[in-house]
Amino acid sequence: MSLAENILQVKQNIALAAKEAGRAPEEITLCAATKTQTDETIRAAISAGITLCGENRVQEMTAHLDADAYAGAE
Numbered sequence: 001m002s003l004a005e006n007i008l009q010v011k012q013n014i015a016l017a018a019k020e021a022g023r024a025p026e027e028i029t030l031c032a033a034t035k036t037q038t039d040e041t042i043r044a045a046i047s048a049g050i051t052l053c054g055e056n057r058v059q060e061m062t063a064h065l066d067a068d069a070y071a072g073a074e
Contacts, residue, residue: 003041004048011049035060039069046072 015025031052055061
């Protein structure tokens with residue numbers, strides 16, 4: 001399964017769980033943990049619909065920012 005297919009499946013699972021809980025799927029925000037991922041993988045995830053990324057180390061985040069890996073994300 002491709003990264004884009006995985007992201008779509010996660011979004012579908014979130015939508016189903018939200019509806020089962022009586023919530024609107026739009027109330028849920030998917031945040032991708034980009035820890036240890038390459039700039040190319042991050043770009044691919046953003047292209048596949050990820051809009052929010054999270055890092056746990058400033059050094060990794062700044063390296064990805066320098067490479068413009070987060071272009072298009074929040």
